[in-house]
Structure formats: C-alpha cells, structure tokens
Amino acid sequence: MNTMINEGLVAEHNAKLQANLDADYAALAGVLQRRGQDIEQLTALAQTFAVAVPTWGAGTGGTRFARFPGVGEPRNIFEKLEDCAVINQLTQATPAVSPHFPWDKVSDTAALREIAQGYGLAFDAVNSNTFQDQLGQAHTYKHGSLTSQSAAVRAQAVEHNIECIELGRALGSKALTVWVGDGANFPGQHNLRGALERYLDSMRDIYGALPADWNIFIEHKLFEPAFYATTIADWGTSFACATTLGPKAKCLVDLGHHAPNTNIEMIVARLAQFGKLGGFHFNDSKYGDDDLDSGSINPFQLFLVFNELADAAEREGSTFNPAYMLDQSHNVTDPIESLMSSAVEVQRAFIQSALVDRAGLRQLQESNDVHASAQALKQAFRTDVSAILAMARLRSGAAIDPVACYRTTGYREARGVARPPKAGASSSGIV
Ligand code: RM4
Ligand code: MN
Ligand code: MN
Numbered sequence: 001m002n003t004m005i006n007e008g009l010v011a012e013h014n015a016k017l018q019a020n021l022d023a024d025y026a027a028l029a030g031v032l033q034r035r036g037q038d039i040e041q042l043t044a045l046a047q048t049f050a051v052a053v054p055t056w057g058a059g060t061g062g063t064r065f066a067r068f069p070g071v072g073e074p075r076n077i078f079e080k081l082e083d084c085a086v087i088n089q090l091t092q093a094t095p096a097v098s099p100h101f102p103w104d105k106v107s108d109t110a111a112l113r114e115i116a117q118g119y120g121l122a123f124d125a126v127n128s129n130t131f132q133d134q135l136g137q138a139h140t141y142k143h144g145s146l147t148s149q150s151a152a153v154r155a156q157a158v159e160h161n162i163e164c165i166e167l168g169r170a171l172g173s174k175a176l177t178v179w180v181g182d183g184a185n186f187p188g189q190h191n192l193r194g195a196l197e198r199y200l201d202s203m204r205d206i207y208g209a210l211p212a213d214w215n216i217f218i219e220h221k222l223f224e225p226a227f228y229a230t231t232i233a234d235w236g237t238s239f240a241c242a243t244t245l246g247p248k249a250k251c252l253v254d255l256g257h258h259a260p261n262t263n264i265e266m267i268v269a270r271l272a273q274f275g276k277l278g279g280f281h282f283n284d285s286k287y288g289d290d291d292l293d294s295g296s297i298n299p300f301q302l303f304l305v306f307n308e309l310a311d312a313a314e315r316e317g318s319t320f321n322p323a324y325m326l327d328q329s330h331n332v333t334d335p336i337e338s339l340m341s342s343a344v345e346v347q348r349a350f351i352q353s354a355l356v357d358r359a360g361l362r363q364l365q366e367s368n369d370v371h372a373s374a375q376a377l378k379q380a381f382r383t384d385v386s387a388i389l390a391m392a393r394l395r396s397g398a399a400i401d402p403v404a405c406y407r408t409t410g411y412r413e414a415r416g417v418a419r420p421p422k423a424g425a426s427s428s429g430i431v
Contacts, residue, residue, distance in 0.1 A: 001118065001120050002085070002118045003119075004082055004083075004085045004119070004411070005089050005406075005411065006409070009405070009409055010089070010090070010397075010398070010405060013400065013401070013404070014394055014399065014400050014405075017390075017400040017401060018394070018400065021387060021390050021391065021394065021400055024387040025039070025388075025390075025391050027387075028387045035355075036357075037355065042351055043388050043391050043392050045350075046347060046351050047092075047392045047395060047396050049093055049346075049347045049350050049392075050093060050094065050095050051093060051282065051324040051325060052094065052096040052098045052124035052125070052324065052325040052326070053084050053088075053094045053326055053339055053343070054097070054098050054100070054127075054325060054326060055077060055081075055084070055097055055099050055100060055103070056103060057327070057328050057330065057335055057338075058073075058083040058084060058335050058339070060330060060331065061291065061329030061330055062329075063331065068331065070330075070335065071416040072414070072415025072416035072418070073335070075419055075421075077099070078106075079415075079419060080097075080104070081115060083336055084121060085119035085121060086406070086411060087336055087339050087343070088120065088121060090399040090402040090406055091340050091343050091402050092396035093347050093393075094326075095121060095122060096123060097116065097122075097123060097124065098126070098127060098325050099126055099127065099171070100129060101127070101160075101167055102129065102134055102160075109170040110170060112171065123168070123172050123173045124175075124323065124325060125168075125173060125174075125175035125176065125177045125217060125323055125325065126167060126175070126176055127164070127177045127179070128160055128161045128164040129160075130146065130157040130160060130161075130180055131145070131180065131225070137156070138152075138156060140153075144180075144183075145157035145180055146178075146198070146202035146203065147180070147182040147195040147196070147198045148182075148198070149198075154201070158206055161176065161206045162205075162206060162209045164176055165206075165209055168214075169211065174213060175279075176206070176214065176216050176217070177216075177252055178203070178206070178216060178218060179219035179232075179252075179254075180231065180232065181221075181225045182195065182199070182230070182231045183195075183223075183228070183229050183230035183231050184228050185226055186228055187228060187229075189228070190229060190231075192229060199231055199232070200241060203216075203241065203249075204245065207245050207248065214248060215248050215249070216245070216250070217249075217250055217251070217278040217279055218232060218241055218242050218249060218252060219232070219238075219252040220232045220234050220238040220251070220254075221233065221254065221257035222234065222257055222258055222259055222289075223288065224288065224289055235251060235271065238251040242276050250278025250279070251276050251277060252279050252280065252323075253271070253280050254280070254281035254283070254327055255280070255281065255282055255284065255285065255294075255305070256281075256284070256291055256292075256327075260285075260286070260288075264305060265305050266308075268309065269308045269312070272308065272309070272311075272312035272316070272320070272322075273312075277322050278322060279322045279323030280305075280324055281325055281326070281327030282324065282326050282327065282342065282346050283326065283327050283328045283342075284296045284298060284302070291327065291328045291329035292328065293333070293341065293342045293345070294326060294328070294342035294343075294346050295346070295348070295349065296342075299345065299349070302349040303352050303377075304377070305349070306350050306352070306353035307353045307356060307380075309322070309350075309353065310358070311358065314358055324346065326343065328342060334412055336406060336412070337403050340402040341402070344389060344402065347389055347392075348385060348386075351385045352381055353380065355379075355383055355385070356376060356377060356380045360376065361373060361377075
C-alpha cells in the first residue's frame, strides 16, 4: 500500500507517547471496570468506526466574502486523495472518500479508483452539483435545477445526476446524495407546491436510473442560497419525498442544515423509527450552515445524536447502517488537521454513546426518575475516552496523536513546494 507519511515517523511518534498512553489506558480501564464496563470491548468497537471524508473538505474553503488559499492546498482530485490518504493513515478512521461531481471528474475514472485503492481508500456516496453553473453548460441553474420551470433545465439536471450514478458505479460507490439549493428568495417567486411537484418528477427520473443495490440520499437544508423558501428545507419534506419515491430513497441529515436550537437528535430518532435514516454529514454550527469542525461548538449534541444511533442499532440490529460522512469547510485551519480531529470527535461520540447502560436507562425512564435518567447520559458524555481512541489508533497502525504526529512530518510545507498555486484549480467548491 502507498503511504504518504513515512511509517518510521509514525512509529517514532508512537514510541514517545506510548508509556503515557498505557498509564492513561490502565487508569480508564479501572474507572470503567467499577461501572461494569470492559475497556477492551470498547477499544475493539472504536477500531470498527469509519467516517468518510469529503474530497472538497481537503481544499481550503471560504465564505461569500473571500477565500484565503492555504499553503500547499490540493489543486485537483489526485492531490485531494493524497491528503485523504494522510488523514486515514494517521487516524485509521476515514477509509473512504466522498467525491463531488463535476469538481472531481477526470477522464479516466477507472484509473482514479485504482489510485485510491493504492492508498487503501474506497469511494463512499457520490454527490451531484446543480447549485452552480459549469463552463460551457447549455442551461443555467440561476432559477433552479430539479425544480426549474424549464423542462430543458430539469432534463439537464437529471442527466447530470444520472452521470454521477455512472461515475459512482465505476468508482465502487453505492449511493448518490442529492442536495439542491433550489428555492425562492421572494414571496410569490415560486408556487411552493408546484416547485416540489417538479422536484419529485425530476427525482423519479433519477431514482429510475439507480442500480438495484444503490440508495439515493435526499439532503435537506433550511436556507442558502434561497433565503425565503428552500424547496427541500426540512426533514419533513425530505421524509415525504423519500417515502413517495420508494425504498431506495432515504433522508440525509447534515448537522449544519437546521435552525439554531433545533432538536436534531429527535429528527434522527424519527427517521430511524420509520426506516428512512440514510446517513449524515457531520459538522458543527452556531448560526446556520457554518460548516465548522465536528464537535467544536456543541459536542453534547453530537453525543446525543449518537445516543439515538446506539438506541436504533440496538433495536434494528445489523440492518441499521447509516452512512457517516464529514461535510465541513475549513477557512482558517489546515484542512488535514481539521478533518483528522473531526473524525476523532465523531468517533468519540460513538464510543461515549456505547458507555450508556441502555437497560438501566430504560428502567430509570420507566420509574420516572428524571434526574437519574439525565445523569446516565451526562456520565457517559463526561467520561474522557481519549485513551480508548488513542489505543484503537495505535493498534490499527495509526498515530496516538494524529495532529501532533502530522506536525512533525513537514507534509504541508513539502506540499507548499510541490503544489504551487494554479489559476482555476479546484481547491474547493465552497466559496
Ligand atoms: C451544501 C451541502 C452539500 C454539499 C455542498 C457543497 O451546503 O451541505 O452536502 O454538497 O454544500
Ligand atoms: Mn452537506
Ligand atoms: Mn452544507
């Protein structure tokens, strides 16, 4: 396998930190044992965790005001894969990447798959893009794509999504995620019902092109770029559309796509209950679709989301398998550092949720012991499982402290030389 980081450097890093880790691990094992929990089981569980990395997250993002390019940022999908390989090598928690088309389109898709395989990376859900125009495109998406009033625009948008399915098949992917920015900026601009009817018509055509073992994920988002009425604004609309389309259609929850204070964990519970939870785009936010690093603003919410996922997994068994992906935009940090620590934060919430004694919690709930029920969750959330995550990494061949290890390698500085800024390079789509 091709490794981007010299394995000797990782081993050297781990050798320096291992004695401290062993001590922390033994101390945590004792704490958990007193609660009747086996640390070894939790570490083995942590080693199974995987979250996909978005190719566009490897580039430096921006806001609608400006983008400040990062040193040595990737200029194309091949360089993005190099950075994704670093992230997975040092965390062993991100074995798949999620591509976005046409940003990541290349002339030889089979070769792209082989290069990824060389790094030990697979392809997760493919993402279509009808929220911006591409050079030479016949029709503009200025007034919508799948919901457009124009049959020609809708046909073009449908065709693009079907092309994404084809590209995804060649890459070994099994799902298409559709997010459209379609909506209205002014009351009266759209017939609200008519727009959703056109969306469903278009989606039926895309659905019809799905291979038997594929899913289509419908991603809702409250606002932006439409500021008055987004066609797929909420999970209710997403659920109604997924139900109308059929069993291969499921809902995708991007944590940033809700109004502040929305009870996202309850949305997760509802979608899981009715078999429509397709997957996640993890990130964090304070105001809107801020695309901040997972767990950086509201780690308790992330934990509560995983608490619902653990509950659903217990009820549904192995058939419950939502897709996990990060979807973030890194404006002021090194994307590799942000993506590594975000993957670890999501993995942390996953392990913390496994600390909850579900049978015990049910008893507390049945006896209406409100205080103790709340404390059962709080105790799990307050438990510092860092040593479990670090031990899982060490045992899987990754770095005990991924960011500290990365900083010793000089990787970014070397990319600064190898990847001089290039005009028109697709460093990121989110600007
Ligand atoms: C959107 C949404 C989509 C992503 C784009 C780039 O806000 O989160 O998942 O494809 O951004
Ligand atoms: Mn998203
Ligand atoms: Mn988003």
